Amino acid sequence: MEKWNHTLSDFVLLGLFPPNQTGLLLLFLVILIFFLAAVGNLTMIYLIHVDRQLHVPMYFLLSQLSFADLMYISTTVPKMAFNFLSGQKSISFLGCGVQIFFFLTMAASEDLLLASMAYDRYVAICHPLHYPIRMSKRMCVKMIIGSWIIGSINSLAHTVYALHIPYCRSRAIDHFFCDVPAMLSLACLDTWAYEYMVFVSVTLLLLLPFLCITASYGQVLFAVYHMHSKEGRKKAFTTCSTHLTIVTLYYAPFLYTYLRPKSFRSPEEDKILAVFYTILTPMLNPIIYSLRNKEVLGAMTRVFEKFCSMKE
Numbered sequence: 684m685e686k687w688n689h690t691l692s693d694f695v696l697l698g699l700f701p702p703n704q705t706g707l708l709l710l711f712l713v714i715l716i717f718f719l720a721a722v723g724n725l726t727m728i729y730l731i732h733v734d735r736q737l738h739v740p741m742y743f744l745l746s747q748l749s750f751a752d753l754m755y756i757s758t759t760v761p762k763m764a765f766n767f768l769s770g771q772k773s774i775s776f777l778g779c780g781v782q783i784f785f786f787l788t789m790a791a792s793e794d795l796l797l798a799s800m801a802y803d804r805y806v807a808i809c810h811p812l813h814y815p816i817r818m819s820k821r822m823c824v825k826m827i828i829g830s831w832i833i834g835s836i837n838s839l840a841h842t843v844y845a846l847h848i849p850y851c852r853s854r855a856i857d858h859f860f861c862d863v864p865a866m867l868s869l870a871c872l873d874t875w876a877y878e879y880m881v882f883v884s885v886t887l888l889l890l891l892p893f894l895c896i897t898a899s900y901g902q903v904l905f906a907v908y909h910m911h912s913k914e915g916r917k918k919a920f921t922t923c924s925t926h927l928t929i930v931t932l933y934y935a936p937f938l939y940t941y942l943r944p945k946s947f948r949s950p951e952e953d954k955i956l957a958v959f960y961t962i963l964t965p966m967l968n969p970i971i972y973s974l975r976n977k978e979v980l981g982a983m984t985r986v987f988e989k990f991c992s993m994k995e
Contacts, residue, residue: 693773694866696766699859699954710767716966717760723969724749727979734982740823741807744800745972747827751796752965755789758782759860759961776846779861784842786860790937790960791888792834797930798892799826804926805899809906837884844877857950862957864941865950878945885941893934900927925971933964 699713700706731737731746762782766772774782806817845863849871858865864881867874900923907920936956940948973979 693775693854694779694861695772695855696763696774696859696861697855697857698767698772699763699958700767702767702770706767710764713760713962714764716962717756717764720756720962720966720969721753723966723973724753727969727973728753730979730982730986734985736985737978737982740818740820741800741803742978743823744796744803744827747830748793748796748800749969751789751793752968754785755793756962756965758785758789763859774861780842780846782861783845783863784838786961787838787841787863788831788834790834791837792830793933794888794892795830795833796827797926797933798895799830801896801899801926801930804923805903808903833888837888841881841884844880848872848874848877858954858957860957860961862953864945864948865953881941885938889934889937889941893930893938896926896930896934925976929964929968929971932967933960936960 700709727749728746731742731749759782762774762778766774803818803823806814810817841863845861845866850866850869851871853869856862856865856869867877903923904920907923936959940953940956973983
């Protein structure tokens with residue numbers, strides 16, 4: 684077995700790419716994606732903050748989704764890039780715990796935020812007269828706070844468990860970040876009870892929201908089909924297809940990874956699937972929501988025109 688120069692309290696991240704020129708090229712591609720994701724999500728947050736026409740529940744939720752995506756990708760990519768470029772694969776015990784906590788908090792919160800956005804579209808299209816009551820500013824704030832609180836509590840439970848189980852001599856995690864299921868293979872005890880807890884957690888915070896989102900958009904599409912206004916049908920269908928694209932890209936690999944039995948999982952497949960929900964989705968979210976949304980494009984135009992007028 685390979686020997687790694689690290690203290691007993693450190694873990695080792697084996698990484699995503701091989702230490703050669705091909706791996707370096709792929710890493711630069713990931714860094715580019717990270718840059719695009721950071722710029723895109725910061726732009727969305729800024730636009731929603733400064734443009735009053737976007738001060739509605741849907742865009743408040745979207746700003747929180749952008750923040751979660753920004754934190755999501757920042758939790759994994761910088762450390763992965765630093766380890767690859769420096770040749771050091773170690774991550775401290777505390778650093779691993781911090782990475783687990785923020786990763787799982789963002790994951791669970793994003794699940795609930797996506798479900799809240801689906802509910803917002805369902806009420807807006809299927810029950811427009813009830814929208815001001817069901818999706819009031821107060822209700823929107825409750826959804827946002829609830830998503831972050833539930834995500835943090837769930838994450839704290841998993842983080843505490845991961846940092847308190849005993850590990851054998853090998854601390855080499857076959858992943859590019861501290862993913863708890865990948866760490867369980869290094870444990871010195873039977874982790875069946877925790878694996879059951881993971882299954883329950885994923886079912887409640889991932890599968891259930893996904894089913895609710897699917898049901899909501901099913902109702903929306905049915906309502907859209909019976910709309911008399913052609914423009915209304917087009918706008919509603921565009922919104923639904925946009926949300927469903929993101930939901931599928933995010934939930935499908937996540938569910939496939941965490942709901943499979945341990946015996947059917949492989950480190951290589953888990954790492955490839957993780958790229959979708961930790962790296963690609965945070966980049967695609969702002970692109971899809973901006974390029975396919977006339978209101979966001981309009982906000983961009985207004986902010987740009989205001990900026991140009993200030994320079995003159």
